[in-house]
Amino acid sequence: MLVVKKFGGTSVADKDRILNVAKRCVDSYNAGDDVIVVLSAMGDTTDDLIEEAHRINPNAPKREMDMLLATGEQKSVSLMAIAMASMGAAAISLNAFQVAMHTTANYGNARFKRIDSERIRRELDARRIVIVTGFQGIDKFDDVTTLGRGGSDTTAVALAAALHADKCEIYTDVDGVYTADPRIVPNAKKLKEITYSEMLEMATLGAQVLHNRSVEMAKKYGVELVVRSSLSLEEGTVVKEGAKMESMLVSGVAADKNTARIALVGLKNEPGVAFKIFNILGKNNINVDVILQSIGRDNRKDISFTVSEDDADQAVALLEDQKGSIEMERIECDKNVAKVSVVGAGMQTHAGVASGMFEALYNAGINIRMISTSEIRISVLIDEDQADRAVKAAHDWFIED
Amino acid sequence: MLVVKKFGGTSVADKDRILNVAKRCVDSYNAGDDVIVVLSAMGDTTDDLIEEAHRINPNAPKREMDMLLATGEQKSVSLMAIAMASMGAAAISLNAFQVAMHTTANYGNARFKRIDSERIRRELDARRIVIVTGFQGIDKFDDVTTLGRGGSDTTAVALAAALHADKCEIYTDVDGVYTADPRIVPNAKKLKEITYSEMLEMATLGAQVLHNRSVEMAKKYGVELVVRSSLSLEEGTVVKEGAKMESMLVSGVAADKNTARIALVGLKNEPGVAFKIFNILGKNNINVDVILQSIGRDNRKDISFTVSEDDADQAVALLEDQKGSIEMERIECDKNVAKVSVVGAGMQTHAGVASGMFEALYNAGINIRMISTSEIRISVLIDEDQADRAVKAAHDWFIED
Numbered sequence: 121m122l123v124v125k126k127f128g129g130t131s132v133a134d135k136d137r138i139l140n141v142a143k144r145c146v147d148s149y150n151a152g153d154d155v156i157v158v159l160s161a162m163g164d165t166t167d168d169l170i171e172e173a174h175r176i177n178p179n180a181p182k183r184e185m186d187m188l189l190a191t192g193e194q195k196s197v198s199l200m201a202i203a204m205a206s207m208g209a210a211a212i213s214l215n216a217f218q219v220a221m222h223t224t225a226n227y228g229n230a231r232f233k234r235i236d237s238e239r240i241r242r243e244l245d246a247r248r249i250v251i252v253t254g255f256q257g258i259d260k261f262d263d264v265t266t267l268g269r270g271g272s273d274t275t276a277v278a279l280a281a282a283l284h285a286d287k288c289e290i291y292t293d294v295d296g297v298y299t300a301d302p303r304i305v306p307n308a309k310k311l312k313e314i315t316y317s318e319m320l321e322m323a324t325l326g327a328q329v330l331h332n333r334s335v336e337m338a339k340k341y342g343v344e345l346v347v348r349s350s351l352s353l354e355e356g357t358v359v360k361e362g363a364k365m366e367s368m369l370v371s372g373v374a375a376d377k378n379t380a381r382i383a384l385v386g387l388k389n390e391p392g393v394a395f396k397i398f399n400i401l402g403k404n405n406i407n408v409d410v411i412l413q414s415i416g417r418d419n420r421k422d423i424s425f426t427v428s429e430d431d432a433d434q435a436v437a438l439l440e441d442q443k444g445s446i447e448m449e450r451i452e453c454d455k456n457v458a459k460v461s462v463v464g465a466g467m468q469t470h471a472g473v474a475s476g477m478f479e480a481l482y483n484a485g486i487n488i489r490m491i492s493t494s495e496i497r498i499s500v501l502i503d504e505d506q507a508d509r510a511v512k513a514a515h516d517w518f519i520e521d
Numbered sequence: 522m523l524v525v526k527k528f529g530g531t532s533v534a535d536k537d538r539i540l541n542v543a544k545r546c547v548d549s550y551n552a553g554d555d556v557i558v559v560l561s562a563m564g565d566t567t568d569d570l571i572e573e574a575h576r577i578n579p580n581a582p583k584r585e586m587d588m589l590l591a592t593g594e595q596k597s598v599s600l601m602a603i604a605m606a607s608m609g610a611a612a613i614s615l616n617a618f619q620v621a622m623h624t625t626a627n628y629g630n631a632r633f634k635r636i637d638s639e640r641i642r643r644e645l646d647a648r649r650i651v652i653v654t655g656f657q658g659i660d661k662f663d664d665v666t667t668l669g670r671g672g673s674d675t676t677a678v679a680l681a682a683a684l685h686a687d688k689c690e691i692y693t694d695v696d697g698v699y700t701a702d703p704r705i706v707p708n709a710k711k712l713k714e715i716t717y718s719e720m721l722e723m724a725t726l727g728a729q730v731l732h733n734r735s736v737e738m739a740k741k742y743g744v745e746l747v748v749r750s751s752l753s754l755e756e757g758t759v760v761k762e763g764a765k766m767e768s769m770l771v772s773g774v775a776a777d778k779n780t781a782r783i784a785l786v787g788l789k790n791e792p793g794v795a796f797k798i799f800n801i802l803g804k805n806n807i808n809v810d811v812i813l814q815s816i817g818r819d820n821r822k823d824i825s826f827t828v829s830e831d832d833a834d835q836a837v838a839l840l841e842d843q844k845g846s847i848e849m850e851r852i853e854c855d856k857n858v859a860k861v862s863v864v865g866a867g868m869q870t871h872a873g874v875a876s877g878m879f880e881a882l883y884n885a886g887i888n889i890r891m892i893s894t895s896e897i898r899i900s901v902l903i904d905e906d907q908a909d910r911a912v913k914a915a916h917d918w919f920i921e922d
Contacts, residue, residue, distance in 0.1 A: 176603050239663075
């Protein structure tokens with residue numbers, strides 16, 4: 121069996137953790153598997169390097185930042201090969217050049233274009249454990265690129281796809297995907313399986329186990345993902361197409377507290393207003409989530425929407441600047457909101473999930489401020505201080521009972 | 522003018538020193554020069570990485586050590602490009618892959634085979650300062666190699682040769698090559714010029730300004746070297762063929778205290794004894810310097826030789842092991858010796874240097890234990906505690922007067 125195993129920065133933060141990961145991988149190799157290991161930079165290395173660069177030049181060129189940051193993963197992979205050698209295993213570390221992981225030239229946020237499988241295949245054929253730098257690539261100029269947030273997960277999935285691996289294991293500090301955050305809902309259950317679409321919705325909704333880009337890529341290429349813990353031997357959660365739903369309508373409940381609601385009150389009721397608003401936000405790379413527009417009356421209407429809390433101040437400032445061209449009474453911004461969502465592929469074929477959600481929250485005395493839905497998700501915007509209670513209520517309703 | 526400027530680890534050890542080096546290079550660039558900068562890893566980075574690896578595995582594979590160590594220079598060059606960008610200069614960092622610095626696959630001690638000049642030439646044509654990682658290369662498998670001690674000097678000279686640079690400036694913490702160590706001989710003089718051969722003898726003899734390999738390569742390709750300080754604007758010393766000798770017979774006096782004398786006493790006076798001794802040392806990579814053999818008598822002879830003090834214990838142990846096949850009375854080892862040498866291309870055509878040296882030491886009451894000469898050098902082995910006095914005496918004799 122060919123397995124890609126990805127370990128994050130925490131799992132390789134020091135000597136002992138490196139040896140722990142090395143042992144796990146060598147055990148799998150000794151059991152007969154072909155093993156590809158993808159690593160992030162050790163611990164806080166990436167943040168430390170960014171800080172070091174910014175102390176020299178706060179406007180460091182992105183190309184040079186990527187050249188700098190790529191040293192972090194190269195250090196992890198070589199130390200890992202050194203650790204495996206101490207266990208008698210034949211292991212070899214490879215960086216993005218050596219594998220030939222081709223990306224766009226979009227420094228700091230590059231996308232994979234093509235991965236050569238030849239070198240890795242040759243090393244696997246020689247019965248070597250292949251340890252590859254996550255997070256990085258090379259562009260058409262032979263320059264170093266990095267993939268941005270969640271980059272190492274994406275590297276692992278991309279390699280699994282390119283080499284037709286049997287599975288791609290993502291090792292984290294939790295032992296799988298749960299029906300809710302166990303810190304909020306103590307009897308949350310670990311899921312054995314989940315579909316890509318559900319995982320995507322869960323990832324967006326604050327269950328930060330896997331990064332969206334990696335799940336999207338896994339879905340596209342049909343790579344079977346396994347989320348499991350680097351510290352225990354528990355089996356983890358399998359993410360794949362047509363995952364068995366264990367007869368559950370809803371597979372997870374999640375809260376995203378890093379959200380803010382912006383309301384533009386008293387807009388002129390004329391065509392093009394929404395376009396102007398969301399065009400200016402889009403141009404500035406501000407992602408808008410839920411959008412709600414009131415019914416126009418007296419030639420006036422309100423538009424409210426949510427953005428990430430980090431973007432809220434910039435969004436308000438940008439819209440204030442537009443007051444000349446967008447006529448309105450005022451802008452409101454509320455950061456004390458949270459988005460609570462239930463996700464489940466089952467709700468595509470079952471009615472009544474939305475009404476169940478509303479009933480559960482009503483019973484808990486929680487006021488809903490906005491509603492948004494997708495095929496497999498229902499989200500509500502509520503006051504932030506009620507978020508944990510809302511998650512518990514929804515979890516009780518759909519999963520406990 | 523195309524100039525290669527090489528800065529060692531001390532010169533780029535922290536933010537302020539990086540900015541200092543950046544400014545020097547940008548000044549040269551703004552004055553119209555085409556500038557290639559070669560950097561070592563920052564401060565103690567290389568030693569720290571070696572220690573980190575050896576804590577995980579004392580027998581770390583050499584290939585993986587090179588992969589690990591190469592991150593040090595990549596960090597320096599990217600931070601340097603970031604520093605230069607803050608000064609408004611167009612600068613780009615390149616690693617060994619990007620330049621295509623091809624070496625042998627001899628990990629930890631690789632040799633250059635071929636350097637592509639195309640990428641660097643293209644960047645220079647675009648009026649960019651090109652910052653290249655010293656010390657490293659790639660082999661025919663696309664694996665990372667390192668060049669061993671003095672590697673960054675060698676990288677600088679190799680690039681200067683490949684790109685036909687007008688000169689190669691080696692920046693150090695001293696402002697040039699002196700007739701003797703100024704800490705021992707306060708009125709030692711800085712040389713304006715020195716020949717490659719003299720520099721080679723000086724380097725071997727403890728004047729650790731330039732590494733031998735880089736001087737040898739500079740000689741082979743006729744690269745004009747300049748040794749100068751990274752902290753002052755002094756002109757430094759030019760190393761080139763046919764350097765003017767400023768009418769000096771001797772251009773330098775140096776002492777090497779890191780030397781030990783080993784004597785094999787009472788060897789059987791028969792053929793093959795010397796071969797056996799130096800064969801076993803050579804096989805174990807122990808370099809032997811001065812060799813002296815006594816005249817055989819009573820079918821017995823003595824052989825004494827010098828090795829680096831670091832190798833002395835191993836050499837003695839290896840020879841003790843051979844006592845079965847090499848018959849001898851005893852092995853003596855004396856670490857309290859030093860080699861003092863005078864170097865000068867002028868002595869090729871002038872007799873009397875040897876006798877001057879002996880006279881100077883005799884006047885100073887210093888006993889000579891061994892003598893060795895080359896075309897442009899005379900070395901004597903003396904007691905280590907007399908080394909500084911011997912250097913002063915020889916310097917007085919040949920250079921002051």
